[in-house]
Amino acid sequence: RCPPPPPPHGALPAPARASFTHLPVKVIPSHAFEGLRDAFIIEISQSDSLERIEVSAFDSLPTLSEILILNTKNLLHIEDGAFRNLPKLKYLSICNTGIRQFPDLTQIFSLEAHFILELCDNLRMTIIPQNAFQGMNNESLTLKLYKNGFEDIHSHAFNGTKLNQLILKDNKNLRRIHNDALRGATGPDVLDISSTALESLPSYGLEAIQVLNATSSYSLKRLPPLHKFSSLLEAVLTYPSHCCAFRNLRTEKQNLLLSIFDNFSKECESTMRKLTNEMLDDSNNTSLWSAERNTHPFATDDESSPYSYSTIFDDSEMAGFDFEYDFCQPKVLTCTPEPDAFNPCEDILGYSFLRVLIWFINILAIAGNFTVLLVLLTSHYKLTVPRFLMCNLSFADFCMGLYLLLIASVDAQTSGQYYNHAIDWQTGSGCSTAGFFTVFASELSVYTLTVITVERWHTITYAMQLDRKLRLRHAVPIMLAGWLFSIGIAVLPLVGVSSYMKVSICLPMDIETSLSQAYILLILVLNVVAFIVICACYIKIYIAVQNPELVAANKDTKVAKRMAILIFTDFTCMAPISFFAISAAFKVPLITVTNSKILLVLFYPVNSCANPFLYAIFTKAFRRDFFLLMSKLGCCKSRAELYRMNYFSAYNSNCKNGGAATAPPKASQAFLLLSALEK
Numbered sequence: 001r002c003p004p005p006p007p008p009h010g011a012l013p014a015p016a017r018a019s020f021t022h023l024p025v026k027v028i029p030s031h032a033f034e035g036l037r038d039a040f041i042i043e044i045s046q047s048d049s050l051e052r053i054e055v056s057a058f059d060s061l062p063t064l065s066e067i068l069i070l071n072t073k074n075l076l077h078i079e080d081g082a083f084r085n086l087p088k089l090k091y092l093s094i095c096n097t098g099i100r101q102f103p104d105l106t107q108i109f110s111l112e113a114h115f116i117l118e119l120c121d122n123l124r125m126t127i128i129p130q131n132a133f134q135g136m137n138n139e140s141l142t143l144k145l146y147k148n149g150f151e152d153i154h155s156h157a158f159n160g161t162k163l164n165q166l167i168l169k170d171n172k173n174l175r176r177i178h179n180d181a182l183r184g185a186t187g188p189d190v191l192d193i194s195s196t197a198l199e200s201l202p203s204y205g206l207e208a209i210q211v212l213n214a215t216s217s218y219s220l221k222r223l224p225p226l227h228k229f230s231s232l233l234e235a236v237l238t239y240p241s242h243c244c245a246f247r248n249l250r251t252e253k254q255n256l257l258l259s260i261f262d263n264f265s266k267e268c269e270s271t272m273r274k275l276t277n278e279m280l281d282d283s284n285n286t287s288l289w290s291a292e293r294n295t296h297p298f299a300t301d302d303e304s305s306p307y308s309y310s311t312i313f314d315d316s317e318m319a320g321f322d323f324e325y326d327f328c329q330p331k332v333l334t335c336t337p338e339p340d341a342f343n344p345c346e347d348i349l350g351y352s353f354l355r356v357l358i359w360f361i362n363i364l365a366i367a368g369n370f371t372v373l374l375v376l377l378t379s380h381y382k383l384t385v386p387r388f389l390m391c392n393l394s395f396a397d398f399c400m401g402l403y404l405l406l407i408a409s410v411d412a413q414t415s416g417q418y419y420n421h422a423i424d425w426q427t428g429s430g431c432s433t434a435g436f437f438t439v440f441a442s443e444l445s446v447y448t449l450t451v452i453t454v455e456r457w458h459t460i461t462y463a464m465q466l467d468r469k470l471r472l473r474h475a476v477p478i479m480l481a482g483w484l485f486s487i488g489i490a491v492l493p494l495v496g497v498s499s500y501m502k503v504s505i506c507l508p509m510d511i512e513t514s515l516s517q518a519y520i521l522l523i524l525v526l527n528v529v530a531f532i533v534i535c536a537c538y539i540k541i542y543i544a545v546q547n548p549e550l551v552a553a554n555k556d557t558k559v560a561k562r563m564a565i566l567i568f569t570d571f572t573c574m575a576p577i578s579f580f581a582i583s584a585a586f587k588v589p590l591i592t593v594t595n596s597k598i599l600l601v602l603f604y605p606v607n608s609c610a611n612p613f614l615y616a617i618f619t620k621a622f623r624r625d626f627f628l629l630m631s632k633l634g635c636c637k638s639r640a641e642l643y644r645m646n647y648f649s650a651y652n653s654n655c656k657n658g659g660a661a662t663a664p665p666k667a668s669q670a671f672l673l674l675s676a677l678e679k
Contacts, residue, residue, distance in 0.1 A: 084107045106132075123148065216238060240339040435493060435506040
């Protein structure tokens with residue numbers, strides 16, 4: 001190749017900017033631009049024919065400061081050493097190309113400070129290899145590596161660099177940065193990983209970061225240990241819970257400055273007091289204010305002034321200390337988005353006493369209901385309607401116990417660090433499972449309680465009409481409808497109607513849409529209606545049998561007490577929850593999420609704990625079945641035999657007097673009621 005002829009005398013010098021658009025060539029050969037040694041900017045763009053840039057294409061161009069290679073979609077390969085010996089280069093942009101391998105930038109040897117490398121829209125480039133930027137520049141460096149096809153950044157990828165900004169945003173497929181990717185690098189001060197698929201940050205090299213931007217990084221659910229961010233001043237994150245980690249975090253530098261500032265204030269106060277005393281003692285001595293520097297109390301020469309900074313601070317304290325205005329106003333770390341009312345900065349249960357109490361409650365609910373299920377399902381007696389309904393109720397309350405156990409277990413595992421587990425928990429299958437369990441259990445329990453109460457009322461009201469007696473073939477479809485209803489209600493938040501992800505306790509508290517609001521109100525209204533039905537049935541039952549002439553007073557009182565207990569437990573469970581939930585559903589919350597956790601532990605599971613005792617364990621029929629079961633296991637045989645004898649005695653008595661029973665209807669109803677309440 002012949003060198004270009006020198007320009008004739010009086011000709012204009014080489015252009016400061018050389019732009020090459022729509023190049024018809026496929027290859028840019030070696031030393032292609034040696035005739036542009038005085039150019040400042042070389043731009044290659046809109047060249048669909050270009051496929052390759054050869055070695056030394058940009059070589060030894062002493063004045064070149066910018067290279068732009070843009071919109072060359074068919075450019076597949078930039079050979080190693082294509083960029084060489086470019087001491088003045090301070091901006092290199094390679095965007096919207098088809099290159100598959102990371103270009104060799106290690107022979108640029110730029111001497112410019114604030115070098116900027118921009119790689120963008122190179123969708124076929126999948127990795128950043130080791131030492132990718134070593135030798136490119138020894139001064140401060142900004143890397144804008146956005147909207148590429150990066151999937152992985154290798155170990156020591158940024159080795160040998162002094163990073164000012166590292167911009168990795170919009171690399172949608174970037175899932176991994178090796179833990180040692182920043183090893184050997186200084187910085188970065190700014191790290192932007194917005195809109196990436198990263199699941200974790202590297203464990204090394206985060207100490208210098210002052211600004212962290214991680215918006216729309218939905219896969220980044222856990223942060224490294226907080227001490228890694230020792231210089232962080234600003235964090236813009238995806239999840240509010242992550243900001244809880246930084247709420248009280250101060251950088252090491254801030255703590256040092258605050259310590260020095262406190263020492264500085266005390267020493268200055270002492271010094272000024274000493275000066276004031278000397279001035280008062282020598283008030284007539286005008287030489288104190290003489291023009292000689294060595295007698296001036298505020299002389300700046302450390303050797304001549306007795307009050308120099310060196311007398312206040314040690315050399316180690318003064319090293320690297322800049323006297324700036326904002327020294328007196330230390331910066332505090334800022335983090336967005338701020339935690340909201342639904343996700344305050346606290347553990348799942350918030351209060352310490354709830355963390356202890358919930359274990360007693362869930363164990364009681366699980367053990368009580370499991371015992372009832374075991375006894376009823378293993379009993380050799382005929383499965384009656386009350387037994388069938390009690391099995392359904394116990395299963396529902398058992399599921400509520402499982403929900404409480406799940407919440408308590410996760411709270412224990414994440415205690416003190418919930419902010420680092422919040423996203424995994426609330427967006428994962430665990431919280432969805434817990435939410436499904438609690439809504440299903442709650443609705444099935446309320447439904448079954450209502451059916452049990454209506455069945456008791458029906459038994460008393462139509463005691464003399466055997467043809468209207470509720471039989472198992474009637475109860476099964478009734479409960480099947482209840483199961484389908486409860487499952488349907490519990491599934492709706494999983495398909496977008498409200499959500500279990502809104503709060504850490506996995507209740508459907510999302511009322512952002514009208515449909516979600518209607519869903520919450522429907523559940524609450526149905527629960528209130530069920531409570532009213534239960535109360536009405538028990539009142540009607542009590543009125544039906546309250547006849548002093550026919551029923552003994554002590555039995556009347558016993559009936560009233562038993563009913564009062566049943567209604568009171570239902571009221572205790574439903575009233576507080578319904579009151580505060582309805583107000584919140586209308587977007588007028590009267591209680592915070594933190595305080596609502598008290599309701600969750602103290603009131604929400606009341607029925608689940610009380611039902612197995614009130615409806616089963618405290619009844620004679622259950623005690624009989626329990627001791628008969630224990631006798632099969634070799635325990636309590638004498639007690640079981642006693643129950644067996646009493647049962648057959650009562651059965652024989654019924655058989656003998658069955659045809660001659662002439663008791664008044666009201667008395668029969670009273671005894672039936674007592675029997676029903678004992679089932």
